[in-house]
Amino acid sequence: MIEVAHLTKRYGAQTAVDDVSFRCTPGTVTGFLGPNGAGKSTTMRMICGLTPPTGGHATVAGRPYRQLPNPGREVGILLDASAQHPGRTGRETLTLAAQLLRVPTSRVGELLARVDLPAAAARKRVGDYSLGMRQRLGLAQALLGEPRALILDEPANGLDPEGIFWMRGLLRDFADRGGTVLLSSHLLREVEAVADRLVMIGSGRVVAQGAKDELLSGAGMRVRGLDPAALRAALATAGLATAPADGGALLVDAEAEAVGRAAAAAGVVLLELQPGRARGLEEMFLSLTNGANATEGTAR
Numbered sequence: 565m566i567e568v569a570h571l572t573k574r575y576g577a578q579t580a581v582d583d584v585s586f587r588c589t590p591g592t593v594t595g596f597l598g599p600n601g602a603g604k605s606t607t608m609r610m611i612c613g614l615t616p617p618t619g620g621h622a623t624v625a626g627r628p629y630r631q632l633p634n635p636g637r638e639v640g641i642l643l644d645a646s647a648q649h650p651g652r653t654g655r656e657t658l659t660l661a662a663q664l665l666r667v668p669t670s671r672v673g674e675l676l677a678r679v680d681l682p683a684a685a686a687r688k689r690v691g692d693y694s695l696g697m698r699q700r701l702g703l704a705q706a707l708l709g710e711p712r713a714l715i716l717d718e719p720a721n722g723l724d725p726e727g728i729f730w731m732r733g734l735l736r737d738f739a740d741r742g743g744t745v746l747l748s749s750h751l752l753r754e755v756e757a758v759a760d761r762l763v764m765i766g767s768g769r770v771v772a773q774g775a776k777d778e779l780l781s782g783a784g785m786r787v788r789g790l791d792p793a794a795l796r797a798a799l800a801t802a803g804l805a806t807a808p809a810d811g812g813a814l815l816v817d818a819e820a821e822a823v824g825r826a827a828a829a830a831g832v833v834l835l836e837l838q839p840g841r842a843r844g845l846e847e848m849f850l851s852l853t854n855g856a857n858a859t860e861g862t863a864r
């Protein structure tokens with residue numbers, strides 16, 4: 565269990581994190597979503613005791629992180645995959661971490677296999693690793709102490725599509741076995757694919773949170789007509805509110821039948837009518853955060 569209550573961080577006049585509260589429960593993956601600079605990393609650093617909060621507090625397994633007797637056995641953290649010592653090999657990195665955590669070094673081989681780092685890669689220096697390899701190594705390190713919770717900041721950065729798919733499976737499996745996962749990302753589809761719950765922040769504040777399905781059910785229908793202006797007018801005549809979506813489509817907060825009937829009544833040809841869910845998270849995300857830097861696929 566990870567609990568965050570009214571966390572706030574100010575840097576001079578700037579408020580990086582503003583009264584953020586949420587809870588991550590066992591058996592769930594919580595997607596912590598926000599554009600660059602929204603305050604995700606600062607929040608995670610405060611949870612992990614690396615940045616002192618200006619206000620509020622956070623606990624992991626019922627205690628502030630810094631008061632956990634052997635934190636690596638409670639929570640695995642991966643905040644910056646590039647922070648590993650570049651001169652050590654992957655295997656050395658994990659062996660040292662195992663000694664620090666007081667777990668048998670025999671687990672190292674097991675973990676290397678679990679994150680798909682082959683023996684040849686494990687013999688290489690971390691300085692020669694790609695970002696994706698460093699993420700895998702960081703994940704292995706986070707899992708080393710067999711923790712019940714994981715806190716991962718943008719772990720998908722640098723992974724190729726196959727690697728992202730792999731990581732999604734690993735996190736799902738971890739949660740399905742009763743683990744708690746807090747995962748930050750600006751890769752909207754990635755979070756949508758794996759998370760049970762979402763916490764979205766923009767400019768340091770929580771703008772939406774809840775079960776993913778509930779948040780997405782408000783996305784309504786996505787509709788596109790041969791004549792966009794006529795469609796907009798037809799929907800307005802039927803009293804249905806619309807919001808512009810990409811590709812000339814509209815998001816309508818209504819059932820498919822109501823949208824179809826409104827279009828038919830005005831003789832408008834529809835090219836597309838589908839639940840907003842397929843693209844809903846992205847549009848909700850963009851609108852909730854005013855589109856600030858929310859470009860999918862942008863690496864940090």
Ligand SMILES: Nc1ncnc2c1ncn2[C@@H]1O[C@H](COP(=O)(O)OP(=O)(O)OP(=O)(O)O)[C@@H](O)[C@H]1O
Nearest residue numbers: 575579580598599600601602603604605606607864
């Ligand atoms: N040590 C610091 N001193 C001053 N400002 C900071 C510091 N750390 C973060 N900030 C500011 O706080 C805000 C939130 O940054 P943070 O890194 O938490 O965002 P983020 O959502 O993780 O985004 P990104 O994915 O780009 O890292 C930003 O405006 C950032 O410039």
